[in-house]
């Protein structure tokens with residue numbers, strides 16, 4: 656199995672079974688993504704035709720033979736030999752899982768770790784059945800662990816909200832039979848929050864992660880809507896409503912999660928804003944991870960200012 660994705664300016668392919676990691680260029684990424692399974696000896700004509708709208712036929716064929724070389728060397732689409740480790744894994748139960756329930760997002764943050772939600776692989780939502788299979792897997796591979804943790808992550812999980820609810824309901828319906836207790840978390844940018852999903856989150860989710868960067872000017876410089884506007888005014892009142900209701904209920908944990916960049920090395924002001932002005936006292940503001948060529952990337956010369964700010 657090959658897992659390929661775009662992250663922080665890099666096109667990456669992980670050959671899961673061999674553990675080989677390949678840094679690709681865009682053309683190799685596009686070509687590799689045409690294949691779900693082993694590469695045939697010759698590149699299929701329809702794929703060459705399709706890609707030749709963007710690249711020269713000669714380059715495609717040359718690149719294909721390089722990918723084939725990696726495959727022949729056991730570094731792409733390598734054999735699945737995990738079976739021989741099954742006995743070893745029996746004593747190592749899993750207790751938590753992160754479901755990428757939505758590879759899509761309704762924001763376009765400049766520093767997005769996920770290539771604005773889809774990890775460079777096309778915008779998709781996880782089918783409910785896949786989520787239910789994940790629940791079954793967790794139930795049957797968690798040994799005698801009683802408490803199981805499941806995070807709904809994206810992209811933006813609320814874009815696949817009906818699936819989230821169905822998967823939660825399914826998991827709850829299995830708790831008694833398996834003697835397990837699920838603890839759910841959802842991470843959201845808040846754009847789609849409304850009274851219905853706020854109440855559901857506060858009832859069912861043990862924790863909720865609320866993404867925001869602090870002061871309006873800081874947030875709106877990086878966290879943009881699809882049409883390029885600032886997002887602060889859209890989600891802040893919704894986050895405040897969620898937290899206000901949450902603190903009156905049983906599940907009180909939440910955290911406001913911000914990112915600072917080179918543009919706001921005075922990020923303590925954003926911490927104060929989130930805590931004092933917005934009233935969120937469970938929070939974390941962390942440095943951006945970015946391609947060093949990005950203008951907002953943190954570089955070594957920023958470190959003294961960052962240490963002082965901490």
Ligand code: SF4
Nearest residue numbers: 760762764767810844
């Ligand atoms: S909200 Fe998250 S997933 Fe969406 S664009 Fe921003 S950083 Fe990316």
